Amino acid sequence: xxxxxxDPGPFNVPEGATVAFNCTYSNSASQSFFWYRQDxxxxxxxxxxxxxxxxxxxxxxxxxxxxxxxxxxLIRDSKLSDSAxxxxxxxSFNDYxxxxxxxxxxxxxx
Amino acid sequence: xxxxSQTPSNKVTEKGKYVELRCDPISGHTALYWYRQSLGQGxxxxxxxxxxxxxxxxxxxxDRFFAVRPEGSVSTLKIQRTERGDSAVYLCxxxxxxxxxxxxxxxxxxxxxx
Numbered sequence: 029x030x031x032x033x034x035d036p037g038p039f040n041v042p043e044g045a046t047v048a049f050n051c052t053y054s055n056s057a058s059q060s061f062f063w064y065r066q067d068x069x070x071x072x073x074x075x076x077x078x079x080x081x082x083x084x085x086x087x088x089x090x091x092x093x094x095x096x097x098x099x100x101x102l103i104r105d106s107k108l109s110d111s112a113x114x115x116x117x118x119x120s121f122n123d124y125x126x127x128x129x130x131x132x133x134x135x136x137x138x
Numbered sequence: 139x140x141x142x143s144q145t146p147s148n149k150v151t152e153k154g155k156y157v158e159l160r161c162d163p164i165s166g167h168t169a170l171y172w173y174r175q176s177l178g179q180g181x182x183x184x185x186x187x188x189x190x191x192x193x194x195x196x197x198x199x200x201d202r203f204f205a206v207r208p209e210g211s212v213s214t215l216k217i218q219r220t221e222r223g224d225s226a227v228y229l230c231x232x233x234x235x236x237x238x239x240x241x242x243x244x245x246x247x248x249x250x251x252x
Binding site: 071115 | 169173183186188193194240245246
């Protein structure tokens, strides 16, 4: 079983819509969580860290549920430029390795 | 630029040949990582350097893969006797220190073994 599992999508949404998706992690020792964004044929880039209490960065909201071991990302008022693959990432305490999910593809259409 | 630089950007090689992939991390970053990404998958950890030493090479798939970072800056990933299954994008990332939140990735080397 992979350490981080994601719904691959694709999620096809119109501009202005809200889209949300989850990922689950299997390692209960995971302590730090992140969402990375990856555009086609480009490198992953950090979108946001995920904090225990949940956090927001503009139109993006991340939530963490430790009891159920899942992380979510919600995108409000979707823009065409939000079209990308979103990678869920976990890291264990005192570890340096980032464990990536396979990614969720989001396509925002005009 | 000040980002992570990887060369070459694309490499096509014949099965059985030897290849070297280079990574030039952000200046001053002590932590350096190699990941491999296949189509439709997330990056998969290969090896991690803290300074000059390989702190964890548990992700290297077999002994055909080796990486060095002799002066604690530039790193080279070496693959011997390449196989078609080695075809993937090889990503290098660096971070300021171990455990620093953000790892910055290079644009990767797309390796194709024919």
